[in-house]
Amino acid sequence: MEKAIYGEIDGRQGDQMNLFDNLLNSTTIFKNRDVLRHSYTPESLPHREEQIQQLVELLSPLLKGGTPSNIFIYGKTGTGKTATVKFVIKNLEDISSKMRANVMVLYLNCEIIDTAYRVLASLARRLGKNVPMTGWPTDQVYEEVKNAIESKGIKMVIVLDEIDKLVKRAEEALYSLTRINSELENARVSLIGISNNLKFKSFLDARILSSLSEEELVFPPYNAEQLEDILKQRTKLAFAEGALEDGVIPLCSAIAAQEHGDARKALDLLRVSAEIAERERDSKVRIKHVRKAIRKIETDYMIETVRTLPLHTKILLYSMTLLAEESDKFTTGEVYCVYKKLCGKICIEALTQRRISDLLSELDSLGVINSIIISKGRYGRTREIKIEADVEALKKALEEDYRLQDLKKFEEEARKMLKLGIFEEQTF
DNA sequence: CCTCCACCGGAAAGCCGGGTCA
DNA sequence: TGACCCGGCTTTCCGGTGGAGG
Incomplete structure (x- = not known):
C-alpha cells in the first residue's frame, strides 16, 4: 500500500503536487462514505x-x-x-x-x-x-x-x-x-x-x-435479499451514479448472509471494496474488488486475533512460520522442538508438550492453522499441521511484539539448523 | 496378526492473581 | 487484615490408538 503511493509520487516529482492531490482527485466513486459506517443512522430501516x-x-x-x-x-x-x-x-x-x-x-x-x-x-x-x-x-x-x-x-x-x-x-x-x-x-x-x-x-x-x-x-438475522435492500438504500447516498458494477451488491449480500446475516459485515465489505477500487484508480467498484476485499477483511481479522494472543502462543506461531519455509506441513513434535529452542534463546521457560498440544488445538479452532490427526504407522500418531493464514502477514503481526524482537536475530541460525535437521536434539 | 511409535487427550492436582467476607 | 474461595492456566500422570513394518 505504502509502496504504491510513494511510487506514484516519485514518478511525478516534476509537478508541484500536494501529497494528497492524488487521493483527492480520485474520489469519483464515493459521494459520502460516512453513510457506510457503523455509526450512521439511516432515515429508514428496511425489513425492520x-x-x-x-x-x-x-x-x-x-x-x-x-x-x-x-x-x-x-x-x-x-x-x-x-x-x-x-x-x-x-x-x-x-x-x-x-x-x-x-x-x-x-x-x-x-x-x-x-x-x-x-x-x-x-x-x-x-x-x-x-x-x-x-x-x-x-x-x-x-x-x-x-x-x-x-x-x-x-x-x-x-x-x-x-x-x-x-x-x-x-x-x-x-x-x-x-x-x-x-x-x-x-x-x-x-x-x-x-x-x-x-x-x-x-x-x-x-x-x-x-x-x-x-x-x-x-x-432475526437478515437474509441475502434483505441485505441487498439495505445495501441498495445506502448505495444511493454513498456512491456516485453508476459507480458499482452489476453484481457487486448481490455478491456482498450473499457473503454477509452466509455469515449470520450481519448487515454491518455487508456494509464493511462494500466500503472496503470501494476503497480498493479507489486506490486502484478504477472508476467502478467491480467484482474483483469485492474478492480482494474479502481477503483483506479476512487477513485483517486474523492479524487482529494474532495480536491479542498470549506470549507463548505467539512464540509457537513464530516457530511454525520458520518451519513453513521448509515445508508446508509439519508435526507437533517438530513444532515443539523449534518452539523450545526459541524459548531458550529468549530466556523464557517453555511450556510442556501437553500444553502446546492444547494451544495448537486453539489455534486450529481460531482458523490460523489447520491441523488433522494422522497416523504414520510405525512412526506414530500426530497432528499434521499447516498454516492457514498468510504467512508473511502473520510474521509481520508477530514481530510487532517487542518480546519477540530478539527472535529475529536468531532467525538465520534457526534456518541453518532446520536445513541440517539439528532440531531433534535437546536444547541449551 | 502383532508391535510399537509418537503423539492424543482425559483427569486431577498445583499455582497464581484477584475478589470476598468476617 | 488475613483466611478463604474462585477461575484460568499449567503440569503431571497415564491410558489410548491407527497403521507401517516386521
Whole structure:
C-alpha cells in the first residue's frame, strides 16, 4: 500500500503536487462514505418495520401518561438492534417535546460506560447534576439521580446497549435501576436492554432478569435479499451514479448472509471494496474488488486475533512460520522442538508438550492453522499441521511484539539448523 | 496378526492473581 | 487484615490408538 503511493509520487516529482492531490482527485466513486459506517443512522430501516412497530407500541404509554414495561432486546451483531432503537428514540424525543410530555431518553453504550459508577454518573449528568467523573461513593450518586428524577417528575427511558458488558462489573447498578421505580413517587424509569449474547441471560440474577425482560424483542438475522435492500438504500447516498458494477451488491449480500446475516459485515465489505477500487484508480467498484476485499477483511481479522494472543502462543506461531519455509506441513513434535529452542534463546521457560498440544488445538479452532490427526504407522500418531493464514502477514503481526524482537536475530541460525535437521536434539 | 511409535487427550492436582467476607 | 474461595492456566500422570513394518 505504502509502496504504491510513494511510487506514484516519485514518478511525478516534476509537478508541484500536494501529497494528497492524488487521493483527492480520485474520489469519483464515493459521494459520502460516512453513510457506510457503523455509526450512521439511516432515515429508514428496511425489513425492520415489524420491530419498529412493536417498539413504538411498547413505548407508547409514555405519551399517554402511563409507564412502559422494561424491554429486553436480543439479536446477533449487525441485525439492526441499535439502529432501530436509536431511530425510535429519536422519533420519541421529537414527538414528546412537541407534545410537551415530560419524557427524557438516555442512551448508554455499556462497552464504554462499563461500571456502576459511570452509569449512574452519566445519568446524573444527563439530569443536569454536577457529579465528578470519579470520587463519590456510588450510592450517593444513586441518591442524587433518584432525587433528580423524582423532583423533575419525568418519565425516563434508559437504553443500555451491550448490557451484557455490565453484568460482570456492575450487576448491582442494574439491580438498583430495576428497582428504582418502587422508590419514586411521581416519576418513572423504564429500561431498554440490548444484548447480542443470549447466554447472558443465564448469568444474570433471576430477579434482575424477570424485571428487565418484561417484554422481549428478538431481531432475526437478515437474509441475502434483505441485505441487498439495505445495501441498495445506502448505495444511493454513498456512491456516485453508476459507480458499482452489476453484481457487486448481490455478491456482498450473499457473503454477509452466509455469515449470520450481519448487515454491518455487508456494509464493511462494500466500503472496503470501494476503497480498493479507489486506490486502484478504477472508476467502478467491480467484482474483483469485492474478492480482494474479502481477503483483506479476512487477513485483517486474523492479524487482529494474532495480536491479542498470549506470549507463548505467539512464540509457537513464530516457530511454525520458520518451519513453513521448509515445508508446508509439519508435526507437533517438530513444532515443539523449534518452539523450545526459541524459548531458550529468549530466556523464557517453555511450556510442556501437553500444553502446546492444547494451544495448537486453539489455534486450529481460531482458523490460523489447520491441523488433522494422522497416523504414520510405525512412526506414530500426530497432528499434521499447516498454516492457514498468510504467512508473511502473520510474521509481520508477530514481530510487532517487542518480546519477540530478539527472535529475529536468531532467525538465520534457526534456518541453518532446520536445513541440517539439528532440531531433534535437546536444547541449551 | 502383532508391535510399537509418537503423539492424543482425559483427569486431577498445583499455582497464581484477584475478589470476598468476617 | 488475613483466611478463604474462585477461575484460568499449567503440569503431571497415564491410558489410548491407527497403521507401517516386521
